[in-house]
Amino acid sequence: xxxxxxxxxIHGSTAPSTDTREARMGEGVDDRFNSKLREAFGTSxxxxxxxxxxxxxxxxxxxxxxxxxxxxxxxxxxHTYAIKHDVDRxxxxxxxxxxxxxxxxxxxxxxxxxFGPRMKRVYDQMPEPKFVVGMGSCxxxxxxxxxxxxxxxxxxxxxxxxxxxxxxPPRPEALIYGILKLQERIQNGESxxxxxxxxxxxxxxxxxxxxxxQKLASEIDEDDLVMRYNWADSP
Amino acid sequence: xxxxxxxxxxAETGEAELEAxxxxxxxxxxxHLNAPxxxxxxDDVQDVLFDLRDEAGYDHCSCVTAQQYEDxxxxxxxxxxxxxxxxxxSIVVPTPLSDPVSKSAExxxxxxxxxxxxxxxxxxxxxxxxPDLRRILLPETWQGHPLSADYDQEKPQVVTLTEHxxxxxxxxxxxxxxxxxxxxxxHHPATHGVLHVKTVLDGETIADLEPDIGxxxxxxxxxxxxxxxxxxxxxxxxxxxxxxxxxxNEWAYARAIEDLADIDVPEYAQIVRTLGAxxxxxxxxxxxxxxxxxxxxxxxxxxFMYTFRDRELVQDILEDLTGQRMMxxxxxxxxVAWDLPEPREDFFExxxxxxxxxxxxxxxxxxxxxTNEIFQTRCIDTGVLEPDVAKDYGCTGPVARGSGVDxxxxxxxxxxxxxxxxxxxxxxxxxxNYARVLCRMEEVEESAKxxxxxxxxxxxxxxDDREVQANVPRTLKPDADTETYRAVEAAKGELGxxxxxxxTDKPARxxxxxxxxxxxxxxxxxxxxxxxxxxIASLGSLDIVLGEVDR
Numbered sequence: 001x002x003x004x005x006x007x008x009x010i011h012g013s014t015a016p017s018t019d020t021r022e023a024r025m026g027e028g029v030d031d032r033f034n035s036k037l038r039e040a041f042g043t044s045x046x047x048x049x050x051x052x053x054x055x056x057x058x059x060x061x062x063x064x065x066x067x068x069x070x071x072x073x074x075x076x077x078x079h080t081y082a083i084k085h086d087v088d089r090x091x092x093x094x095x096x097x098x099x100x101x102x103x104x105x106x107x108x109x110x111x112x113x114x115f116g117p118r119m120k121r122v123y124d125q126m127p128e129p130k131f132v133v134g135m136g137s138c139x140x141x142x143x144x145x146x147x148x149x150x151x152x153x154x155x156x157x158x159x160x161x162x163x164x165x166x167x168x169p170p171r172p173e174a175l176i177y178g179i180l181k182l183q184e185r186i187q188n189g190e191s192x193x194x195x196x197x198x199x200x201x202x203x204x205x206x207x208x209x210x211x212x213x214q215k216l217a218s219e220i221d222e223d224d225l226v227m228r229y230n231w232a233d234s235p
Numbered sequence: 236x237x238x239x240x241x242x243x244x245x246a247e248t249g250e251a252e253l254e255a256x257x258x259x260x261x262x263x264x265x266x267h268l269n270a271p272x273x274x275x276x277x278d279d280v281q282d283v284l285f286d287l288r289d290e291a292g293y294d295h296c297s298c299v300t301a302q303q304y305e306d307x308x309x310x311x312x313x314x315x316x317x318x319x320x321x322x323x324x325s326i327v328v329p330t331p332l333s334d335p336v337s338k339s340a341e342x343x344x345x346x347x348x349x350x351x352x353x354x355x356x357x358x359x360x361x362x363x364x365x366p367d368l369r370r371i372l373l374p375e376t377w378q379g380h381p382l383s384a385d386y387d388q389e390k391p392q393v394v395t396l397t398e399h400x401x402x403x404x405x406x407x408x409x410x411x412x413x414x415x416x417x418x419x420x421x422h423h424p425a426t427h428g429v430l431h432v433k434t435v436l437d438g439e440t441i442a443d444l445e446p447d448i449g450x451x452x453x454x455x456x457x458x459x460x461x462x463x464x465x466x467x468x469x470x471x472x473x474x475x476x477x478x479x480x481x482x483x484n485e486w487a488y489a490r491a492i493e494d495l496a497d498i499d500v501p502e503y504a505q506i507v508r509t510l511g512a513x514x515x516x517x518x519x520x521x522x523x524x525x526x527x528x529x530x531x532x533x534x535x536x537x538x539f540m541y542t543f544r545d546r547e548l549v550q551d552i553l554e555d556l557t558g559q560r561m562m563x564x565x566x567x568x569x570x571v572a573w574d575l576p577e578p579r580e581d582f583f584e585x586x587x588x589x590x591x592x593x594x595x596x597x598x599x600x601x602x603x604x605x606t607n608e609i610f611q612t613r614c615i616d617t618g619v620l621e622p623d624v625a626k627d628y629g630c631t632g633p634v635a636r637g638s639g640v641d642x643x644x645x646x647x648x649x650x651x652x653x654x655x656x657x658x659x660x661x662x663x664x665x666x667x668n669y670a671r672v673l674c675r676m677e678e679v680e681e682s683a684k685x686x687x688x689x690x691x692x693x694x695x696x697x698x699d700d701r702e703v704q705a706n707v708p709r710t711l712k713p714d715a716d717t718e719t720y721r722a723v724e725a726a727k728g729e730l731g732x733x734x735x736x737x738x739t740d741k742p743a744r745x746x747x748x749x750x751x752x753x754x755x756x757x758x759x760x761x762x763x764x765x766x767x768x769x770x771i772a773s774l775g776s777l778d779i780v781l782g783e784v785d786r
Binding site: 067068069070071072074075076078079082083084097099109110112113114115116117118119120121122144145147148149150151168169171201204207212213215216219220224225226227228229230231232 | 389394453
């Protein structure tokens, strides 16, 4: 039977069937439609909030993490993403391989002199607003390798950090706690603290002239980006 | 099996033969605890090494150690045989402080390339005839050599961030064909850390490739040289190969110091060590498997999550045993920190549960991975590493065994309790990525066998004989000028440690021979002329850990 013919076979009422609903609702007034929320807002079906607050709430609950493995802590970071701990439960479980798609950078490991400029570059490539979780002792102070000739004494020497998670390495639970704390802060609209960043990327030509710069002048171009480590001033 | 007496006389005849072979090119003899040492003139090194390789059969240049004494620099080549790693010899090359240059060993052993670059970088010895003597771990603009005596750590340094030039560009005279330069890393999901691979592509084919390492050079050797033997060094090995193989690494240090200070480890402690170490190997290979599946066919769900589920189980057991999930710090000089956790029955039950479920899980992995057509297409006959090339590059561990090199220090240079247990060394003749992955999966099963036997032994061990540590003095001061080089079979291969004592409670030189460092060097050989996706597969199947490559 083709569908353009009138349907003679349907008889009876065309009103929606409400049997099931009525059976479930039982006697009396249905308070699903007269919820607490409706009580609070009166008859108006709108929720009013500040757009800023709303955006902060959204940001906090949908964080895209940067997939950024550096050292030992990255293994615990993978465990945090993986089965059992599953940080996706908190709306923070999509590791992005590109910094341009990420909101949050977890710095999981020791920063050494050769990697410092690269990390700075990756951080700079992330879109605003961006947040950083420092994972492990190395990102706090250099950790067990603090006395090393090549180790940056904490990631905060190079980029600002919102949350420090101590431990060597921190357990996945600790990292999750750190991420939750960060969510809380983002939802409250608290932004990264302004910190002193001793190590900046700058053009070689802009460095103050001294013995070292003179020595390297033949090797490095004026407009090459460099990072100068003043180890003696490090904590 | 030969008895101890025969081995001794073998060693003596071996030494006499070596003396005859080297002849008057040997300026003096040097005694190392692990091997006879011959002091050789800087100009004769290459000849001596050629003779040792071609005539005496020392085909494995295990490690190159460089160090500075008050009056001289010294390079030590630690040579072994793949057929018998207990047959060792050390070639010691002293060079004057004013002009520290000796002949390069690179023409003899390809693996010496990176080792000598590292020696140049950290200690400052030059090698004549080396193809490419540049810094390897530190940035190229670094000033000074940090492990030399007069290095000042407080001096400022400048590090550049530059675009890398195409090294092949100038060679291309034909305007029709041109190449493209591609940086892979140091921040890249497939490099397993902060490795930087400079590749030159011709279409999709790799024309030239150079791994650039040093983005995680954490001065591990310096840290160990600053620590005292007794307690301060042991935490660091956990952080070399940080993929849960901490106990395997700790064993490398434990074995070296126990050799240096002549300490005997109680049998019970050896079984506990063996148990822990093999659990670590399982965890480590699981990660290799999961990330490899992730690399070659982007499988973030099933295989990856399954391997991590199993790692969690192993880590739980290890946490019960050692108190930490990853950085165990459980071994002590002369034993382990403490006995198995109480109640012992629960520990045995938990571990046995894991072992009972393992065969079914391995079968599942085989269903998911190795019989998967896409996986096979990506892996079979890609990243081929011929056995001779593997030996030339000093490859060890599953990488060598996947190329059919039957070399496993647990069997060939026995330590711990391995001699008394029933297990097999896994080798595969495929020489490709597939063979290396299968090799790891089968090693997981072998490790499970070892763990099971250790559990049986520990369960039946008499209660009044559970000695976990030998009696070791509070301050260890091995005799001055004793030197040793000792290696163990870590998850990635031969992990060796050279230590020299100067009579104090800290080592005068602590050198780490990392298996990944040598294995990674073979990447170019495996990938040049292949497609770029195969580079990612090869890199995954090498299973490198940057903490160990850069140290």
